Amino acid sequence: MFSHPFMQHAFLAGTAVALAAGLVGYFLVLRAQVFTADALSHVAFTGALAALAAGLDARIGLFAVTIFVALGMGALGRRGRPDDVVIGGVFAWILGLGVFFLTLYTTTRSGSGNGSASVTVLFGSILGLSGSRAVVTAVIALVIGAVLLAIARPLLFASLDENVAAARGVPVRLLGFGFLVLVAGTAAESTQVVGALLILGLLAAPAGAAIRMTTRPLWALGLSAAIAVASVWIGLAAGYAIPKVPPSFAILAVAALTYLVTIAVGQLRHRRHVERRETDPANPQQPRIAALASSTALDEG
Amino acid sequence: MPGGLSDRPALVDVRGATAVLGRRTIWSHADATVTAGEFVAILGPNGVGKSTLLKVILGLVPLAAGTVRLLGRPPGQANHEIGYLPQRRSFDASLRVRGLDVVRLGLDGDRWGLPVRGRRSRAVTERVGELVELVGASDYAHRPIGQLSGGEQQRLLIAQALARRPKLLMLDEPLDSLDLPNQAAIAALISRIARTENVSVMIVAHDVNPILTYLDRVIYLGQGGAVSGTPAEVITSETLTALYGTPIEVLSTSDGRLVVVGQPEAPARHTDRHGGSA
Numbered sequence: 279m280f281s282h283p284f285m286q287h288a289f290l291a292g293t294a295v296a297l298a299a300g301l302v303g304y305f306l307v308l309r310a311q312v313f314t315a316d317a318l319s320h321v322a323f324t325g326a327l328a329a330l331a332a333g334l335d336a337r338i339g340l341f342a343v344t345i346f347v348a349l350g351m352g353a354l355g356r357r358g359r360p361d362d363v364v365i366g367g368v369f370a371w372i373l374g375l376g377v378f379f380l381t382l383y384t385t386t387r388s389g390s391g392n393g394s395a396s397v398t399v400l401f402g403s404i405l406g407l408s409g410s411r412a413v414v415t416a417v418i419a420l421v422i423g424a425v426l427l428a429i430a431r432p433l434l435f436a437s438l439d440e441n442v443a444a445a446r447g448v449p450v451r452l453l454g455f456g457f458l459v460l461v462a463g464t465a466a467e468s469t470q471v472v473g474a475l476l477i478l479g480l481l482a483a484p485a486g487a488a489i490r491m492t493t494r495p496l497w498a499l500g501l502s503a504a505i506a507v508a509s510v511w512i513g514l515a516a517g518y519a520i521p522k523v524p525p526s527f528a529i530l531a532v533a534a535l536t537y538l539v540t541i542a543v544g545q546l547r548h549r550r551h552v553e554r555r556e557t558d559p560a561n562p563q564q565p566r567i568a569a570l571a572s573s574t575a576l577d578e579g
Numbered sequence: 580m581p582g583g584l585s586d587r588p589a590l591v592d593v594r595g596a597t598a599v600l601g602r603r604t605i606w607s608h609a610d611a612t613v614t615a616g617e618f619v620a621i622l623g624p625n626g627v628g629k630s631t632l633l634k635v636i637l638g639l640v641p642l643a644a645g646t647v648r649l650l651g652r653p654p655g656q657a658n659h660e661i662g663y664l665p666q667r668r669s670f671d672a673s674l675r676v677r678g679l680d681v682v683r684l685g686l687d688g689d690r691w692g693l694p695v696r697g698r699r700s701r702a703v704t705e706r707v708g709e710l711v712e713l714v715g716a717s718d719y720a721h722r723p724i725g726q727l728s729g730g731e732q733q734r735l736l737i738a739q740a741l742a743r744r745p746k747l748l749m750l751d752e753p754l755d756s757l758d759l760p761n762q763a764a765i766a767a768l769i770s771r772i773a774r775t776e777n778v779s780v781m782i783v784a785h786d787v788n789p790i791l792t793y794l795d796r797v798i799y800l801g802q803g804g805a806v807s808g809t810p811a812e813v814i815t816s817e818t819l820t821a822l823y824g825t826p827i828e829v830l831s832t833s834d835g836r837l838v839v840v841g842q843p844e845a846p847a848r849h850t851d852r853h854g855g856s857a
Contacts, residue, residue: 308676428692435688438674438681441665442739445637445658448689493677493723496693 279518287412288404288525292510294419295464295471296480300506301426302464303485304499305457309437312482314351314360314458317369318465321347323474324376325466326399331383336399340466347372348462349455357440358454402473402526404514415470422463423503425456433457434495471510472526479530480506483537490540509533588651589614590747590779591636596645598631605631607644609805611798613747613781618773618793621783622814623800629783630666632800633749636781637663650746662740662778666751670732674725678716678735681724683707685742710738713776714768730761734768741776748773750782754789762789769793787814788836814839 279285306312322344329339351360351368360368398406407415426433435443436450444450468477488502513529520528589612597607605628613619621629634640636647638655650657662685670681686703687694694700711720714734719727724735733753740748750769754762770793773780784790787797791810798807799814801822806813813819814837819827827841 308674430693431684431688431690435684438670438676439684439688439739442663442685443688445639445661445663445665446689447658489675493675493680493721495676495680498675 279515283409284405284407285514285518287407287409288514289511291407291412291415291419292404292471292514292529293507294416294423295467296484296506296510297503298419298422298426298460298464299468299477299480300484300488300503301423301499302457302460303481303506304488304502305426305433305437306461306481307485307489308434308495309359309457311359311461312478313362313365315461315465315481316478317351317365317372318344318348318462319469319474319477320369320373320376321462322465322469322477323399324372324379326469326474327376327379327383331379331386337466337470340469341463344462344466345459348458352455352458358451358458360458398473399469400473400475401524402469402471402476404471404525405517407470411470415467418463419467422460422467426460429453429456430496430499472529476526476530479533480509483530483533484509487533487537487540490537490544505536506533509536589648590650591781592646592648593632593636594646596635596647597643598628598635598640599643600631600640604643604802606800606802606804608803609645609800611805611807613779615746615779616777617795618770618780618790619782620787620790620794620797621781621800622785622787622797625785627800627802629785629800630751633663633751633781633783637661637749659743660746662742662745662748664736664740664748664750664753666783667755669729669756670725672725675723676725678720678722678724678727678731679707679711682710682720682735682738682742685710685739706742710741711735713741713772714738728761729757730765733757733761733765737765737769737772741772741778744776745778747779747781750780752783752785754784754786759789766790766793791835791837810837 280289303315306315322340325339325341325343325347326336327339328343329336332339347368351364352358354364355361432443432448433453435446436448436453440450464481465474465477468480472480484505485498485502487505488498491501492498509529509532512532513527514525516528516532517523517525591611591613593609593611596609596611598605598609609632611621611632621632623629631640635642636649636654637658638647638649638653642654647654650660683703686706694703711717714737716731716734716738719731720735724732727735737748737750737753740750748769753769754765757765766789769780769782770790772778773793782790787794787810794810796807797810797813798805799819799822803824804822806818806822808818814829816827816829819829819839825841827839830838830840832838
């Protein structure tokens, strides 16, 4: 599988992007800003198509527009945190703009350009990355990850306890904006891997799973990144092994499955915990009786 | 009391202060002091600007007139030596972060980068254990804070505020939205900590009764200023009538509780507060 250069590029870029998405995703879930990332993914779509319509490289539009809109959304919200109305408004309007640019692009430039550009932007083209493009993508993703780790603790403080953090001298507002830039960068990056429509899966599902697996914030942060990376690896391998499966779908399927499994395990554990509570303290002999009952049940079976 | 309170250095010194939010004057000509070792309550009806007073002292709200000194320095410059607990924040029930980690934020939550394993990291972990023990939260501090009760969360937040051994605890309505037994327990805890940890306390409250027995002094806040003194001096019909400019009656129940009748606040809340909870 690794003998093909396109697979090498896919793994290189995919791993780095997953790392960034997992780290950023944890804070998105913690700060209840997943919807913000969703809006920014639509911005990424519009940005890419706007650049294409203008005859530029899609990536320029992707990053410039996404980061610009992220900052704008932060400015409209309180303390660098856009509220639902801001997100909803930006969301719909930007997507409408995207449709406009798509029409512009297909009517004026589709003859010279690639007709399937919108499909590529929406659903990703991880197997179509060139070597230099994969390296640039990986470097940007690693920078995003490094910056996020550097601000992790103050960002955690500001996310859980804005007022105390502010009184302690943590630059809450600046962190809010900085985080939005990281989210925008990640959205733009992920667009190239899983596509604008599917970004949320890579941002929310690994983080959601990690949060259910541990209650230690820094462990959850690392775990979220690990699950995202594993999803990309397994997804790429599955996409390679099974020709009909697009890698975007396989990657998100793994991430979503992991999340579902953690929910199921959590509920099972909770039910067992409740059962134990009901039997244990009231009557210390009851567990033994229960054990006896189950052993007789086994005998009968 | 040997030496007397007036000889000690003032931790908080507010003089002739006026606070303006937007275009509304919250209060004016207010004086307030807290000296080392004191347990002081800021009292007054809803909306009179008790929280604003704490924020002014911390430099989070600018002052329109007058002067504020916190530990002898201008507001905002000594906040690292203060333990601040803002008004009631209850964590979302779905928040899956341990109580221990929330307490830990008080120690290293403002540091950049990741914690490195080593002596400092061990010292931090040790201190977190100490704090959790101090507030009596050892049994549940490892559980996700969103799943804890209001009283349990409040204990952990007090531990967080105490993390860096502050000289002064500034607590904004720490008893709000707790049931009566929890109010009494948290009030006793704060008083015990104030003595054992040698920390002064400035506590905002709308009901003085749960903390009455622990108080050295109260500062009653009104729009036109503040009156300060022992509870017996300040919480009287004469003083409060003069402060608010409307007839106010202070009643004392047989078990020593004080009921303030006629405070200038919204009528609906008024009956609720003094009929129901007081």
